[in-house]
Amino acid sequence: MSVTAIESDATRDNLRLLISLRWLAVAGQIAAIGLVHLWLGISLPLAEMGLVVLFLVGLNLVSLHRALSAVEVTQTELGIELLLDVAALTLQLYLSGGATNPFISLFLLQVILGAVLLAPPMAWVIVLVTSLSFIWLTHFYRPIDFGTHAGGHHHGERTFFDLHVQGMFLCFILASVLAVAFVTRITSNLRRRDAHLAEARRRAAxxxxxxxxxxxxxxxxxxxxxxxxxxxxxxxxxxxxxxxxxxxxxxxxxxxxxxxxxxxxxxxxxxxxxAGEARAEEAQRSPLSDFLDEMVESWVQSRRPSALDYANATSKGAAITGDGVIQQALFNVLDNALEASPAGISVRAAEEGEDLVIRVTDQGPGFAPSALAQLGRPFQSSKGEAGRGLGLFLTINVLRKLGGDIEAGNLQGGGAFVELRLPLEALAVDYADVA
The missing domain is CATH 1.20.5 (Single alpha-helices involved in coiled-coils or other helix-helix interfaces)
Incomplete structure (x- = not known):
């Protein structure tokens, strides 16, 4: 996977996280409006505030469709989404007291999101827009009608202050919970992205x-x-x-x-x-079963093992390009098995679904835990000789180029196994009967 693709996946994960947070914001706004209007008896412009909530729902549906699509998600797009969230919050605050509304501190949560999600230039844009929105709300807003809560001047002032403090407390709890939950998830996404980037760099090296x-x-x-x-x-x-x-x-x-x-x-x-090619230009076409038989026979003639238990359950129906790179990859595994178990090895070949599976087992001492952890790394060998440890490294990279995989482990009764898995479509020329 390329670095660009990894960055795009991380941005897509952040967009999904923003969608989740926006659903929470929609639910929180509906709950807050209902609490203030029904329980506290404070008159609010329900129609206008409801339209803002519907806007957020529509924005989230569009964002969800965007997150599920295959098109790359950019940082600019994420920044625009946050700006729309700031605009929706500004409208809600305008309709409910402006800067006097204790929930105005939710602007700070938008700034935190911008700082975590976006590149510095776009994050500073979020800071600028939220600051201008705050200043605008100090002069332009629709006052809240407290009705019976403002019966007398002193009593009304005391009631307003109490409500304001309670609102500030609720806002603090809401912002704290959302910030911790969001930053924790974002940190997890970043760690996963960094791990993918490290793996991509390792493979490139x-x-x-x-x-x-x-x-x-x-x-x-x-x-x-x-x-x-x-x-x-x-x-x-x-x-x-x-x-x-x-x-x-x-x-x-x-x-x-x-x-x-x-x-x-x-x-x-x-x-x-x-040398230097994933598939040799001079590769010969042959039936899968015959190709495997010839490879194993060639290895037996050159290595002359004491004993070889070989079983080929593949068919002759798939004509494959039998080139030297695939042969050398198998030879590397067979050579390692023979070195670990001079008394003899076992080879099983079969077709599992759309894959060719070759399993090589030996009766040797098995893999050390450190060897399994470093499987396929260059120059990771238990033989203690300079220049060793390239066999499985080259084999794994050949399989990776062809879309295959390798698995290794120890057997319960002693010995070890290495299983090669290759997609037939990466090898097949056609499926006509060439027998």
């Missing part, structure tokens, strides 16, 4: 590391081509020399050396073919 490995491998393959060709020519000359040709022991060793030189050439050619 790993991919850069793979590019460097590919360049080094390609360069080494080019450099090794010439000495391998020279060695092949020399061995060929020796095979035709009478002193070596007539000696069966020398002839056998020379033939074996030529075989190993040929294998080295094949490995070099393979590196040049796949």
């Amino acid at each position: 790993e991919e850069e590391h793979i590019v460097r490995i590919g360049l080094l491998a390609s360069g080494a393959a080019h450099e090794l081509g010439t000495p391998l060709a020279t060695l092949s020519v020399i061995l060929n000359d020796w095979q035709h020399m009478p002193r070596f040709r007539d000696d069966p022991a020398f002839a056998e060793e020379l033939a074996e050396m030529q075989t190993e030189i040929g294998r080295c050439k094949s490995i070099v050619s393979h590196i040049l073919m796949v």
